[in-house]
Amino acid sequence: MGTRKPCPSVAREVFLMSIPTKSAPTRRAVLQAGAALAGLVAAPSVLRAQTKELVVGGAASHKPWVEGIVIPAFEKKYNCKVIFEGTKSLVNLEKMQKNKGSQYLSVVQMDDPVMILAVKEGLLDPLTAAKVPNLADLVSGAVHMDGMWANYLQPWLGIAINTNAVKTPPTSWADLFDPKYKGRIIIPSPQNTEGLPLIFAAASLATGSSLEAAQKEADAGFKKLASLKPNLLTIYTQMPQAFNLLEQGEALMIGPAMSSYVSERKAAGAPIDLIAPKEGVFAMPSGIAVVKGAPQQDLAFAYVNELLSAPLQEKLVGPTASLGANKLTPKPAGLPADLKVIQIDWANVAAERNNWVSRWDRDMAL
Incomplete structure (x- = not known):
């Protein structure tokens, strides 16, 4: 204008x-x-x-808490204006690609697999301890590719249940395979990011290895998953339809299931809950990065630093049903203090995902 x-x-x-x-x-x-x-x-x-103006690209679903909690605090502290553009991660990637050399986005909040693509195209500016001091306080595995991006929040994956129908909640990923749940289990396709960790959980059950180590044992995971097929009601790519079946009682469990979505549906009155298996839960990616050539670069790094701070994350973990990436952030209410959180090797996922999806389509067809 x-x-x-x-x-x-x-x-x-x-x-x-x-x-x-x-x-x-x-x-x-x-x-x-x-x-x-x-x-x-x-x-x-x-x-x-x-007038200092910072433009942030993030997920449309993040808009309520970004504009309600993050932006007011940041604008007051830094005397600036923040504009949040809510859309999909791939759309933000396209914006950066089209504006390379003349960027208007300064910060992006995107899924980790999309961050990897942005790094390959040289679209991100590395985060350093000098520019982002809170990097030092993050949990292990929250900083990626030598600081190209970091995780600020971590929605987690557990097993969702219908609380009216399941009186004895599951305690292990192995419960998904129990024959008593024949035809009553729903799982996500690996086309959905939340579907990938099921391969790792199955591999861990098959080999006895930890969930971390099992991420390199996909072959064993697929062989174990074949025994899950009798228990399956359906395999979903559209999350709302799957949760409709769970809430109506046609399905008894969905696993893995996303904490943020379960929390939203539970708050709306749905008879569901999310269980943390004893072997551990998987941390899902909520990445943040500075765009290379960003306008207002100092403000951009300051925004990232604020999102990585424990005080701000403490305000966000409840509304987002997520774990904080900062080690000093308390866990959300209701989770065990000794909860084991498994970080996913997203570089390995990026390299293998197409092969896994193809094998899934071949081996897991109902």
């Missing part, structure tokens, strides 16, 4: 009023009046230049 200039008639009046009327105007008076007029025309652009 261009600078709005005074209309010609107003400008002329200002010009005439600034010239003495009792005598013919002197050359000096005319020059002074001209300078005053120029100042009037230029003032809006000067004021606009003094």
